[in-house]
Amino acid sequence: MGKPNDNAKVELKKGPWTREEDQKLLAYIEEHGHGSWRSLPAKAGLQRCGKSCRLRWTNYLRPDIKRGKFSPHEEKTIIRLHALLGNRWSAIAAHLPKRTDNEIKNYWNTRLKKRLTRMGIDPATHKPKNNPGGSAQSRHAADLSHMAQWETARLEAEARLARESKDSKLLFNLRFLNKVAVAPAPPQPVAPPCLDVLKVWQATVGPKRFFSSPGSLESPTSTLNFSSNSVTVPTVGSVMANNVIMNSYGASDVMEKINSCEEVKGKMENSLQLHDDNNLAYPVDHDYDMMMGSMGLAAVNHHSEGDNMVGGVVGEFEDAKNYWNELLNLVSSPMESLEF
DNA sequence: AATGATGCCAACCGCCAATCA
DNA sequence: ATGATTGGCGGTTGGCATCAT
Numbered sequence: 001m002g003k004p005n006d007n008a009k010v011e012l013k014k015g016p017w018t019r020e021e022d023q024k025l026l027a028y029i030e031e032h033g034h035g036s037w038r039s040l041p042a043k044a045g046l047q048r049c050g051k052s053c054r055l056r057w058t059n060y061l062r063p064d065i066k067r068g069k070f071s072p073h074e075e076k077t078i079i080r081l082h083a084l085l086g087n088r089w090s091a092i093a094a095h096l097p098k099r100t101d102n103e104i105k106n107y108w109n110t111r112l113k114k115r116l117t118r119m120g121i122d123p124a125t126h127k128p129k130n131n132p133g134g135s136a137q138s139r140h141a142a143d144l145s146h147m148a149q150w151e152t153a154r155l156e157a158e159a160r161l162a163r164e165s166k167d168s169k170l171l172f173n174l175r176f177l178n179k180v181a182v183a184p185a186p187p188q189p190v191a192p193p194c195l196d197v198l199k200v201w202q203a204t205v206g207p208k209r210f211f212s213s214p215g216s217l218e219s220p221t222s223t224l225n226f227s228s229n230s231v232t233v234p235t236v237g238s239v240m241a242n243n244v245i246m247n248s249y250g251a252s253d254v255m256e257k258i259n260s261c262e263e264v265k266g267k268m269e270n271s272l273q274l275h276d277d278n279n280l281a282y283p284v285d286h287d288y289d290m291m292m293g294s295m296g297l298a299a300v301n302h303h304s305e306g307d308n309m310v311g312g313v314v315g316e317f318e319d320a321k322n323y324w325n326e327l328l329n330l331v332s333s334p335m336e337s338l339e340f
Numbered sequence: 341a342a343t344g345a346t347g348c349c350a351a352c353c354g355c356c357a358a359t360c361a
Numbered sequence: 362a363t364g365a366t367t368g369g370c371g372g373t374t375g376g377c378a379t380c381a382t
Contacts, residue, residue, distance in 0.1 A: 016350070016376090038367065054368075055351065090370060105371075106349050114347095345381075352374075359367075 013047045017056050021046055025053055026061055059102045066098035070107055078104055079112060083126040 013021075028044035034057065037050035046053060059065075070078070074096060081092040089101035089108075096104065113123040122129045 014352075036367080051353095051368080052351075058369095059350075087371065101370075102350080109372095110348055343382085345379100347379075348377090350374105350376095353372085354370105355372100356370085357368095359365100361363100361365085 011047065012041075012049050012052075014052070017060075021048070022056070022061060025056060029057060029061075059100045062100075064098055065100060067103075070099075074099070075112065078108060079116070079126075082108065082112075082123075 024044050024046055028040065032043070034040055034054070037054045040046075040050055040053050041048050044053070048056075077096060078092060081095055085091050087105075089105040093099055093101040093104050116123040116126070120129050121127065
């Protein structure tokens with residue numbers, strides 16, 4: 001980037017690309033890489049603006065693009081991600097390998113949106129159109145909606161990590177956690193654990209990166225408020241012990257995998273030192289707190305009356321990270337085995 | 341067969357954040 | 362600090378294909 005020494009005004013071509021133009025662009029990029037898009041057209045012998053070249057490359061010519069019909073799995077993924085992210089096509093595309101944001105956007109606008117509308121679902125809100133009011137179902141939908149908003153923030157953090165971090169192991173773990181978090185929630189009375197852990201987080205560490213103002217429990221996009229006594233926060237111990245939250249988020253298969261692994265169970269017992277009274281605290285740092293929140297694991301035991309954290313720190317932060325990394329790495333092939 | 345409606349998708353447009361001189 | 366420029370993003374458009382009348 002920077003200031004170029006811009007130059008001659010050439011009559012730039014618009015409209016559909018010809019085969020010859022495609023070949024020129026492909027040949028140039030294959031040999032030199034695209035470099036500065038601004039200067040590429042002249043070097044490649046194209047009478048197009050750099051922007052047009054970039055678009056043609058990213059949306060059509062790039063070799064790692066998958067074209068053609070979207071699979072049912074891809075459709076489902078788009079719908080769910082749209083519910084979480086809204087019209088943030090590039091973010092959605094990041095979760096659909098080989099699909100471009102433009103393609104996903106077109107597919108949504110021309111097909112999926114209409115299909116949802118026909119099904120009586122508002123494609124903007126992903127809620128039933130004719131069910132206003134306060135039914136349990138709609139309240140549950142509202143819970144999901146707010147979870148979705150938090151998921152949005154978390155997905156952004158994941159995307160940031162993916163860009164900034166070369167630590168593929170951590171990224172793997174984040175993605176694994178993402179699958180757990182995005183799994184559909186059946187109707188049930190348990191409050192959303194994402195919100196629980198954030199409540200605890202707020203009470204414990206106060207507003208940080210994701211909070212817009214001190215003392216408020218707001219997502220970047222939400223103005224949701226909570227009554228302080230309405231939420232029961234499970235502990236790591238209780239969750240690990242009975243899978244309540246994990247099951248409530250359709251992630252029982254994850255716990256099944258974990259429980260079926262003797263090594264993992266041993267690590268759990270040793271590291272967490274489960275207590276019947278659930279008065280277990282767990283070391284917290286913010287990113288891991290978020291992750292555990294996404295999994296439905298409150299990082300600390302929480303007594304709602306005082307919004308105070310109860311219990312002491314069990315270990316060091318690094319221990320917690322290592323523990324979760326080890327735990328998650330022991331679960332075989334989560335990406336393939338978990339329905340998303 | 342002709343015409344209009346609809347579907348689809350590549351490409352363009354305008355905006356914005358990041359970057360650089 | 363400032364202004365120019367780039368790259369990226371989401372919204373929109375234009376044109377071709379298909380369908381319905």
